[in-house]
Amino acid sequence: MEVGFLGLGIMGKAMATNLLRHGFKVTVWNRTLSKCEELVQYGASVGETPATVVKKCKYTIAMLSDPSAALSVVFDKDGVLDHINGKGYIDMSTVDADTSSKISEAIKEKGGYFLEAPVSGSKKPAEDGQLVILAAGDKALYDEALPAFDILGKKSFFLGDVGNGAKMKLVVNMIMGSVMNAFSEGLTLAERSGLSPATLLDVLDLGAISNGMFKLKGPTMLQNSYSPAFPLKHQQKDMRLALALGDENAVSMPIAAAANEAFKKARSMGLGDHDFSAVHETYKAPHHSS
């Protein structure tokens, strides 16, 4: 089946490659078109614009950085809306429910079908087809896309109306970002108080709060190595959007707010394109013992 794929960043490249490896015909587009070349080596075709991709394919998947990118690809000149009549559009980017609803309404008005489907899981799960897919919107399009979701992910959820996928994803990443900050504080506290942070990792791994993120990120954080799997600027975007969701629902979120400040500080230190675990650096400010 011919599917479109818009956005070949860390996630999009891995996901589109996976679809190609599993026999899908994929037409790709990326804002920086040169990034399509690697996918062509795996058998992809290239569309010159989002509109040409949508025109050619039964449905098109998007994996873009943030709300502004998601809106631009749909609404700008030569965008998705131009040829969406009768076609499906699946936005897997992490955005807020409002952005997703705007896109959904515009696509439906033009006779198209829309599904939001943000994902849990990062670069490696994307490469291994082990993502968790949080879909909402058009159920018929969800059913049609299941063969692709089965390749991209280990589990797909259908969460009902548009917005529920976006909200679920933001809640998950709000928790993840807060935990990453507590973890960074703990590593710094262990080191400053004379403990071995490597031993702390072993102790954590044997207890009730053992988790995949500590196991994966802990060793590289101890080496001050932050090669981006999940860029910090995107984690900060997710904290910001989750805090806005908290505002809308009058939910007090002091821990998430503090975590957001740390991610903002990390961005101001030039760490936005590093992995989100680089927030650890904000806890290493010069130390003055009394």
Ligand SMILES: NC(=O)C1=CN([C@@H]2O[C@H](COP(=O)(O)OP(=O)(O)OC[C@H]3O[C@@H](n4cnc5c(N)ncnc54)[C@H](OP(=O)(O)O)[C@@H]3O)[C@@H](O)[C@H]2O)C=CC1
């Ligand atoms: N990395 C991860 O671990 C995960 C990321 N996510 C989410 O997935 C999405 C993509 O993440 P990731 O692949 O890491 O991000 P990257 O920064 O690696 O890629 C972003 C993509 O968006 C494109 N883009 C950015 N701005 C625009 C624009 N204005 N118009 C058109 N295209 C644009 C980029 O194009 P160009 O190449 O031209 O810059 C690139 O293809 C984000 O929403 C992120 O929050 C979700 C789960 C995990």
Ligand SMILES: O=CCCC(=O)O
């Ligand atoms: O949005 C990014 C999520 C990263 C992860 O789930 O490991």
